Amino acid sequence: MIKQYFKQAWQLIKQNKLFSSIYIAGTALGISMVMIMAILNYVKTANIYPETNRNRTMYVKSLSMIPMDTVRFKYANSGSLSYKAAKELFMPLKTTESVSIMAMSNNFASLPNDDNLLRVRNQYVDVNYWKLFNFRFLAGKPFSEADYTSGLQVAVISESFAKELFGAVDVVGKYFEYAFKPFRVAGVVKDVSYALTDTYAQIWMPYTCMKDYDKVGNERGGMLGGVSKVFLLADNASDFESIRNEVNDNVQRYNSQANDWKVDLIGQPDIKSKEAKRVTSNLEPNMTKNWIQNILIFLLLLLVPAINLSGMNSTRMERRMSEMGVRKAFGASHSILIKQVLIENLLLTGLGGLAGLLLSYLIIFFTRSWILDIGKGFAHALPEGTSVDFSMGMLFNMKVLMIVLLASLLMNILSALVPVYRSLRKNITDSLYIKYN
């Protein structure tokens, strides 16, 4: 029976090519917008090279220092963590598999004493960083524990940077300058897409290379500093709650001994989806509001085309009124007829969904350099010479395909149900009598 419906639907499509293409285009338009949202969300939160453990990682990127004596100090201060804060609150955690810290910086890199300066992104990282993220080493290996503790000036560099600087990938042991200081190449890794905010860089070097990295400041208990992010890797996501508890215990212990300033983690550690929404250092993102907002946008993007398609469907149903009348006269029930029309319509929306998916790929391809920054109040301009690459895995995956299917089904129901139901309410005699005027 279903096969019969599809055959019929195919005939209808062929009969009226232009109408069908308009209908499919209308569906594709709505679906493509939804798919862009879905793909961007996927890129920001799913497990993608080298951040393949996002589903079991928690993140901390800011803290707020609250004065105990509100007469002397009026306001709370918030910002990035200091090395001391990471060391006191997170490094001793027992419920985590491992804890890693990272600080970002930008500076010039060049060959020794060369005037050709390249502006690059650098990350100061620790040894655990290489366990937390799955970098693919094309040459060499990460710096060792011993390199780290002695603050040796060694670095891991990216494939494209190695090629730009040395013209080759196998450059382990060679020297270059970062911020006019000499570094030895320890390893070369496959490039990281600019879309991956936690790991994107050209150079990774020991955190201990940073000047005065563990110096404790006098202000605010020395808890504010330059650590861009703390990563907490759990054995699996079910441990998140116990990690949170242990972190809170550490915070409480710190606060009970503090004399001027208390620590507030503002709801952290975050899971990835929340961390991606955390933009200001002193505010916790409102995830419920965010969800509602996303669903509203999702519906608006589907609803506007759906009203359109409903209009087209209602005129189309009018044309088929007599057919429906005959079917009813021979005993077809409402539910069977509704099912038939929905399945017929599904063929059209399915084709539209497919076209929409392709359209969304096309749009993302042409806007890749900036589309991830959409909706941000403050964005960073793309560094010169960088390109944002969306890998195949980001675009073709089960999650994205499931969402296309779901969106198409939803669109189908939204756009066909009301017109069909309305036209079926008519009397058989009316349907059979229908005249086109």
Place this chain on the structure above:
Amino acid sequence: MIQHIFKQIWAQRKYNAWIFVELVVIFVLVWVMMDYAFVLLHNKSISQGYDTSDTYMVTYGMYGEKTSRYNPAEDNSLRNMENLQIFTQKIKEYKYVEVADLSSLLWGSLPYSGGFNQTAILTDTDTTNVFAEVKNMRSADYFRIFRYSSARDNSWERLAHIDVNQNNPIFITRMVERALYGKESAIGKTIQADIGVGVQSYVVADVLNDQKRFDYTLPQGAVFGASPSVAANNITEFAVCLRTEPGISEQQFISEFRKDMTKQLRIGNFYLKDIQSFQSLKEDMDYVFGMTNEVRLRGALMLFFLLNIALGIIGTFWFRNQTRRSEIGLRMAVGSSRTMLQIQFIVEALLLLTIAVIPAIAINLLIVGADLIKLRMDVMIEYRTVKDALYIIQNAPLRFLITNLITYVFLALIVALSAWIPAHRASKTHPVDALRDE
């Protein structure tokens, strides 16, 4: 004819209802975008007040103590001051360079720097505070580079001859003059302001044309005065700004400059860090402040809504025209011309839009009333009427009228075009074919 079409619309109300709802929704959404675009384009059309074409900023760095290129013999305040002077002099003498000077990088003294510093201005007679953005310059070459011009004769050449470090001169923009003295001239009057060295008295040397901080904002009042001079403790807070001869492309100038000057500008512990045109600094700033993407997002959404309404109208009218073939045939048989027929369909669609506008404008009023139109940054986007306003967008009712009118005309064009496509096809039907359906 109109009455007849109204009857038609009513008779087909069941099918028109969908397209009607769609038109209402789309009108509201497109109006939100149009209103934004109107404010933006309006602001962009106002003169910037200065000219950043052919201007560049050259930044320098200094090798620090622990770097491989550090030269301890050159690292004392005397040598550093001399080396910076040589650095600037070499740029001044570079081919293509018309004028160059050191400028303070701090607090938004330079165009599109992102920073912002404002001061209260006091006059001898009045105690009400007028606020203005502070722009510091080292010499009047600042006027020669950026071509801020006098409001009196639109000349920058005359300003460029004033010695800004003698007799405490200060320059204010028209907007500040109006706020302080109304219609009187401010030239020669004494005002007090803090332009970086504490509150002091200054004499207004000239009044400049109004200037904007970003090209999408309304003009802001500004004062211009001499900056603190270069010293050992602030030596890294300056950059060399320059203007090239006209007609040299950005790409050519930057690549030649880098090639010729990178080695030349390694002087003592100084090195050439970066050279960027002010035009590209502006683009970066628009991006960083989220403006570029805001415009792109709104543009994309508008395109999405317009495509939707176009497809909706083409689709609905298409099928309806097919079901109305016999009517079309009959009309042609009794002497209606093809053009008449097309006009009838287009007018039908336009009338539908016109009816939809009534609830749509009511919704738009609600949106304005609920203060839902807002944007961060300095774009005057919310609906507010300013007394004695200079600009249309500061008159809320007028702005509402204009933007709704633009939206209506714009949508009418799209609707007419979309209705014409199926109408044109339907009118090609031969009357005999059409009537055979009966």
